[in-house]
Amino acid sequence: MTRMLTVLAAALTFMQPASAGLFSDDDLATARELRERALERDGGFEIVADLTTRIGPRMAGTEADAKAVAWAEELLNDIGFDRVWLEPVTFDTWHRDYERVTVRAPGVDEQELVSLALGFTPATPEGGIEAEVAMFADLAALEAAEPDEVEGRIVFIANRMERSRDGSTYGPAVQARSRGPQVAADMGAEAIVIRSIGTSNNRFAHTGMTRFDDETQAIPAVAISNPDADQLERMVALGEPVTVHVDVGAVYSEPYTSHNVIAEITGSESPEKIVALGAHLDSWDVGTGALDDGAGIAIITEAARLILDLDERPQRSIQLIYFAAEEIGLLGGRVWAEKHHENFGNYQLGAESDFGAGPVYEIGARVVDEAWPVIEAIQAELEPLGIDLGGREASGGPDFIPSLPHGLAVVDLRQDGTDYFDYHHTENDTLDKIDPENLAQNAAAYAVLAWLAAQSPIDFGSGPELLEQLDQ
């Protein structure tokens, strides 16, 4: 028995996390206080309510984009950040005028399908384009087709996105949107219609970016809602030729300058060292961008506000970055990476909230080996929020992806996105889809993360150090 107890004691010692004792009792007490306070408050719900009510849709390059930037600057100054500033982001713009997709076939009454033009798609010629539809189960089937099955036709890619908690089903499905139009254009299609990259059976089309290698060869590209894609599949299954008419009004406009909006809580001991929390301020043009990404704006702002309310400043600085023009190609994120990457040695961590308002269930991080125990210690303080420890691969969120090649250390606070793609990029992305309690859980998680990252006894290794480790 004595021997057994000894083994057990040894095992327990072994199981004690490497992170024990990393943070001072005071820092841990503050982390817990932040966590509890966040849950008692409304988690920033009033921030996303105000943004979506006053500004509503705020597509990059529109008047509402400028109003959103002004709204953000005022909000961040009102809250009392130590510094608030703008960094310009210049980009080409596009806007939608209208889209209309109708379908007819022998024995089928002409019907209109619910559609949205994809971002940066060209307009059709006056009066639209009409052609027989060529249906493909997925992008691979299109790629495997003979050119004469596609040439002169309107391609329809029918693949359906499956639901998943972590959103991992989006990447494979979205190829039909991001690459499908180029593939169809290369094969001589007149236009392309895709099943929306979304999981809901509500009759909303999902927009989103598509890209052509050569804009002069671009073809009009639209998404139709899931019920309309079902309808089109049934029509094709009737066995007679189905004719689709696509009419898109869309305009490419002059380059526009928007801004990344940045606010700082200046650190008390190492102000040059920065923990960066991100979200994006722009949205698509069809909903009010409540989930994508008003929620993220609210979550990181509420987290920082809780820290600002403390009696002390954190040791390192904490910055909020409201990225510009994420939806049309991570443009704010690209500019930010370009501008700041030479200083990444001072950036501790990047973490963007851009996956709606579902609860966080896991933390993952891309940091140097020496700093992983700090991530474990932070997870221990997130555990009461139901947040597990994930692995050592992380992206930090879309706007930090352009920073990854420069070695930015990043954290993912992974949200439950089971319902996210029901609303994403649709007219239905509105405030009522946000649960304030889940929003508060997110704010609590970001407050704990930001505070402890700012107090960490160990740097996270951003820059050359991390790149070197990853190379090995």
Add this chain to the structure above:
Amino acid sequence: MTRMLTVLAAALTFMQPASAGLFSDDDLATARELRERALERDGGFEIVADLTTRIGPRMAGTEADAKAVAWAEELLNDIGFDRVWLEPVTFDTWHRDYERVTVRAPGVDEQELVSLALGFTPATPEGGIEAEVAMFADLAALEAAEPDEVEGRIVFIANRMERSRDGSTYGPAVQARSRGPQVAADMGAEAIVIRSIGTSNNRFAHTGMTRFDDETQAIPAVAISNPDADQLERMVALGEPVTVHVDVGAVYSEPYTSHNVIAEITGSESPEKIVALGAHLDSWDVGTGALDDGAGIAIITEAARLILDLDERPQRSIQLIYFAAEEIGLLGGRVWAEKHHENFGNYQLGAESDFGAGPVYEIGARVVDEAWPVIEAIQAELEPLGIDLGGREASGGPDFIPSLPHGLAVVDLRQDGTDYFDYHHTENDTLDKIDPENLAQNAAAYAVLAWLAAQSPIDFGSGPELLEQLDQ
């Protein structure tokens, strides 16, 4: 103990339904066979799939209305009914061209709200109508307002329909749509915007009829979706004057003649006596009318097809009535009542399926006292489908309401409508919202009802006899 057993035996005798022995064993066996067969098949799903795929929206008075009538005639003949015929229904028509509602306020970016013009609303003058909004919690609040709160304004009625299984919450809520526009017009409003009479937070507006006493005094009336109504409420709550712009294109057209489509299984013994199953063929113009009322068409047709497949004809006749123009005022139902009421002594029962595709949970009936045991006996055969016995008040469904003053006996097979008003009268009423298993349960219930009603040893007392009993 002996005495107790005697009491128990007496109680059991008492509990034995009065209906025992009403139907022959053969008839009951056939009823059970119909029930089981219905559940094994697809419940007519292919009928509603074909209708909604080939015809899609089929608003009364449109080209699609005529195509739907032709589709119905062909279907019923193909199935092999003994007789199929049309009865004309003539009515004034209206169609929607477009609607657009925008809103602005100090400190609020101009935004578009998702809207649908209400049925038979007038168009706005060229360029639309713009005025400050006057918000009221419900119709009663509008009625209680001072005229100067309303005159020259655009009224907004904000009341929200609550969810219910039996749909009983619709009646009170829909007053805002049916009477609100007239009340607002009487008080001098320029136009009226109502919160959609629907239960979903999806961003679909719900259309539906409204009525004005005097069309020359009518004002444009639109519904906005629930999320947009929330948005408008929040804008008003900011405390600054909110301006709404309503632009409606709509056309009143020439009278049009559609048809009630009627199909008969001619009875073997009393062919002049008729069990009438109804559903309506028209739909609103915005969805494909899958739930409202393609499902009803499928349910009653599948039920009758099961009976047609039997080796014998029922004793009495069974008729299917596909009513015309239900959505714009029960017009097919009115014409049918007018044409047939003098023969109601021969009509056994009317029962319309027009509440979507949720499962039936209860049977209720309005029949003479002598026939109530027959309803109890029918319910006993519906019990395995999860259908309870309801009370002795019933409407028979919307299209039989005009027949009630003439004493038509009616049955309600009450469906679970918890989700029905999520989709009702919206663009989102599409085939994917129908669960084939629930549809089959409905078909099973209608098959059992129609068969046993046609074999009943007791008449249900339609006409003067029922009116006399109800008067007492």
